[in-house]
Amino acid sequence: MRGSVARLETGLRVRNFVRTLAIVLVFLFFAPIVHAQNLGETLQECPGTLTGSTQPQQIHLQATQDATTMVVIWATEGRSMGEVEWNGQTAASSDYCYNHDMAFHMATMTDLVPGEEVTYRVGNDGSWSDEYTFTQIDQSSKQFEWISIADHGDSSEGMDVSEAIISDTDARLVTISGDISYADGEQSAWDDWFNIQQDSMTVIPWITGVGNHENEPGYGFTPYEHRFDSDGQIESEMFWYSRQIPGVHMVFMSTEHDYDPDSTQYAWLEQEFASVDREATPFLIVYGHSPMYSSNSYHGSEIELRTALEQLYVENGVDLVIAGHDHFYERTWPVSAEMVMDTGNGDRFARGEAPIHLVIGTAGRSAYEDLDEPQPEWSAYRENSTYGWTRWVYDGEAREVSMAFYRIDGSIGDEFTLQEAPLSSESKDTILGVPGFGSVLPILAIFGAALRRLR
Numbered sequence: 001m002r003g004s005v006a007r008l009e010t011g012l013r014v015r016n017f018v019r020t021l022a023i024v025l026v027f028l029f030f031a032p033i034v035h036a037q038n039l040g041e042t043l044q045e046c047p048g049t050l051t052g053s054t055q056p057q058q059i060h061l062q063a064t065q066d067a068t069t070m071v072v073i074w075a076t077e078g079r080s081m082g083e084v085e086w087n088g089q090t091a092a093s094s095d096y097c098y099n100h101d102m103a104f105h106m107a108t109m110t111d112l113v114p115g116e117e118v119t120y121r122v123g124n125d126g127s128w129s130d131e132y133t134f135t136q137i138d139q140s141s142k143q144f145e146w147i148s149i150a151d152h153g154d155s156s157e158g159m160d161v162s163e164a165i166i167s168d169t170d171a172r173l174v175t176i177s178g179d180i181s182y183a184d185g186e187q188s189a190w191d192d193w194f195n196i197q198q199d200s201m202t203v204i205p206w207i208t209g210v211g212n213h214e215n216e217p218g219y220g221f222t223p224y225e226h227r228f229d230s231d232g233q234i235e236s237e238m239f240w241y242s243r244q245i246p247g248v249h250m251v252f253m254s255t256e257h258d259y260d261p262d263s264t265q266y267a268w269l270e271q272e273f274a275s276v277d278r279e280a281t282p283f284l285i286v287y288g289h290s291p292m293y294s295s296n297s298y299h300g301s302e303i304e305l306r307t308a309l310e311q312l313y314v315e316n317g318v319d320l321v322i323a324g325h326d327h328f329y330e331r332t333w334p335v336s337a338e339m340v341m342d343t344g345n346g347d348r349f350a351r352g353e354a355p356i357h358l359v360i361g362t363a364g365r366s367a368y369e370d371l372d373e374p375q376p377e378w379s380a381y382r383e384n385s386t387y388g389w390t391r392w393v394y395d396g397e398a399r400e401v402s403m404a405f406y407r408i409d410g411s412i413g414d415e416f417t418l419q420e421a422p423l424s425s426e427s428k429d430t431i432l433g434v435p436g437f438g439s440v441l442p443i444l445a446i447f448g449a450a451l452r453r454l455r
Helices: 002-033 039-045 156-167 187-201 222-227 264-274 303-315 437-454
Strands: 057-063 070-076 083-086 089-092 094-098 100-109 117-123 132-135 143-149 174-177 206-209 241-245 248-252 283-287 320-323 329-332 348-350 356-360 379-383 388-395 400-407 412-419
Touching: 057 187, 057 206, 070 117, 083 100, 089 100, 094 222, 100 117, 100 187, 100 222, 143 156, 156 187, 156 388, 174 320, 187 206, 187 222, 206 248, 248 264, 264 303, 329 412, 356 388, 379 412
Parallel strands: 143 174, 174 206, 248 283, 283 320, 320 356, 348 412
Antiparallel strands: 057 070, 070 100, 083 089, 083 117, 094 100, 117 132, 143 388, 241 248, 329 356, 329 379, 388 400, 400 412
8 A cells, every 4th residue: 555655656756746747848948039038037926828829919009209119019828939920020028037927029110100000910920919000199289188097997987987988089098097907916908907907908908007906916906007008118116107199298206105105206207397398398197096185084185105206396397197096077267275266167278277176097997086165165077886988189280188078878077178278367356256356366376385384
């Protein structure tokens, strides 16, 4: 009996050794066509990618700071050397993985002409994707349309939002202010999320900021770093960066990393704001996850964020701050230090008074319905039980930006326009029904801020 057990144990050891040796030999055979990750890393992090289909999936465009380039990222079950073909050109991909059994590939299309259509496909000789087309963003365009969301995931409401984005053939870009897939450590949730969005992400780029749910249990920000690109490098650790579209400079900051005045991120924000030519680019938008202003009772205003950064935003003429985190919709008046600086003229405002803050965490996660009462004076409009997305239009002729909050039933919940030119003196000086009150608001705000500092 003992001899039989010993022979069985020996046989199992031999089989395990042979299996391990086979995996190593397979990898060594394919090693010349694998980029960016060595044998040890692959065997330790993602040995399952040594075999499997090389059919591209999860294909998504990533806009760069260069108007003549576009990055494309995709995934496959098995490791292989990938490439992108576009308009008669080819470029090899960087091929890599992390502690999840999917291989990732990132390649850059170059020499693109702004405003012209590009046809491309990704894969290799064994497996190619379908052909897709996109139009490279032209900074000189007089009209540009895009969609902004936050707190998405894959709920039925989230799928309604995805379908609306996919069907919108006029939008040229999507932004997400954090909490993207809600994988929370389950990496297949990312795979599913990307495959659902692929019909949109293959034709327009999605630009992302990190939220608290991108910091995953057991993984940290690793999945986010491998699946999105902000600097043309794999495993990017750039959590704050900017992108330019016609008339608008977009700044993506991280509320999940240090933003205090002595931090690297704060210094970068100072430099980035100062670099914007406001004559050529009249509007400045900051995207982040946690809100400076929120009257939702679940999370509410991030006071530390406001204390650290609000004055920097005001001094540099930030026009709009777009956040998520609280699962509802809210828009403030132009506000500074909780003081309303302007109430505009109906649904029209002039830039330069103070930032308008929006919470747009309505893209699919369970609604947070409890609100602070009474509604704060700085809160212009809020909805606590609806889902939807925001749609934006830059009009270069009028030099203005318009926003509409769409519910998933297609109705519009809120809308406004922000213009570069001042409002007429009549409309500005008749605020809250009090003639001349508009000119008093900045003085009251300064006085209020001084009182707070003395407390």
